[in-house]
Amino acid sequence: GIQVEQSPPDLILQxxxxxxxxxxxxxxxxxxxxxxxxxxxxxxxxxxxxxGTKQNGRLSATTVATERYSLLYISSSQTTDxxxxxxxxxxxxxxxxKLIFGQGTTLQVKP
Amino acid sequence: NAGVTQTPKFQVLKTGQSMTLQCxxxxxxxxxxxxxxxxxxxLRLIHYSVGAGITDQGEVPNxxxxxxxxxxxxxxxxxxxxxxxxxxxxxxxGYQPQHFGDGTRLSIL
Numbered sequence: 001g002i003q004v005e006q007s008p009p010d011l012i013l014q015x016x017x018x019x020x021x022x023x024x025x026x027x028x029x030x031x032x033x034x035x036x037x038x039x040x041x042x043x044x045x046x047x048x049x050x051x052g053t054k055q056n057g058r059l060s061a062t063t064v065a066t067e068r069y070s071l072l073y074i075s076s077s078q079t080t081d082x083x084x085x086x087x088x089x090x091x092x093x094x095x096x097x098k099l100i101f102g103q104g105t106t107l108q109v110k111p
Numbered sequence: 112n113a114g115v116t117q118t119p120k121f122q123v124l125k126t127g128q129s130m131t132l133q134c135x136x137x138x139x140x141x142x143x144x145x146x147x148x149x150x151x152x153x154l155r156l157i158h159y160s161v162g163a164g165i166t167d168q169g170e171v172p173n174x175x176x177x178x179x180x181x182x183x184x185x186x187x188x189x190x191x192x193x194x195x196x197x198x199x200x201x202x203x204x205g206y207q208p209q210h211f212g213d214g215t216r217l218s219i220l
Contacts, residue, residue: 004153031206031207031208033208033209035211041199041213041214041216042213042214043201043211043214045208045210045211048207048208050207086153086154088153088154090207097142097144097159097161097205097206097207097209098144098156098159098169098170099144099146099154099156099203099209101153101154101155102153103151103152103153104152104153
């Protein structure tokens with residue numbers, strides 16, 4: 001099956017710093033989502049981005065499907081950005097919603 | 112706008128007991144699914160449904176049962192709970208993108 005690898009596994013930032021999280025996948029995908037799991041365990045949709053670039057406030061994401069990776073950029077980080085960031089993909093081109101999750105990047109933003 | 116609603120939020124069971132985790136969505140989505148999340152890991156797919164009356168197995172289906180009698184509801188049943196099923200369970204709705212509920216934290220003693 002498809003492999004989804006996220007890096008780095010852990011990241012500690014000072015408030016105000018910028019960061020880049022990476023998601024590599026081993027085969028073609030027809031869906032890619034980025035999630036933020038907050039300290040209360042809620043999974044928040046950040047981006048649906050199977051290809052291209054999107055921005056939402058301080059967050060942006062880019063997926064280069066032909067090179068099998070996606071990047072999540074966090075600018076001017078805040079303590080509320082802390083939590084775990086997951087990348088999840090749906091393998092191939094078929095009509096399926098089976099999301100395969102990476103192991104996540106745990107981000108801690110210090111005040 | 113409720114989105115995806117999961118109940119209960121917390122539950123403690125004894126080994127061998129049965130229970131049903133409820134999931135309801137108000138977005139008229141055909142596709143719904145259940146995932147489990149274990150410590151330090153991403154989510155893994157248990158079962159999914161592409162519409163009322165249609166269900167199928169995901170990556171880790173053993174010990175779980177599902178049915179889909181309406182578009183809105185997709186309950187997950189544990190017939191005989193085991194400690195290995197201690198986990199956080201998430202229900203999701205929609206296809207591209209998928210929307211997740213807040214989860215049910217389940218402990219099996």
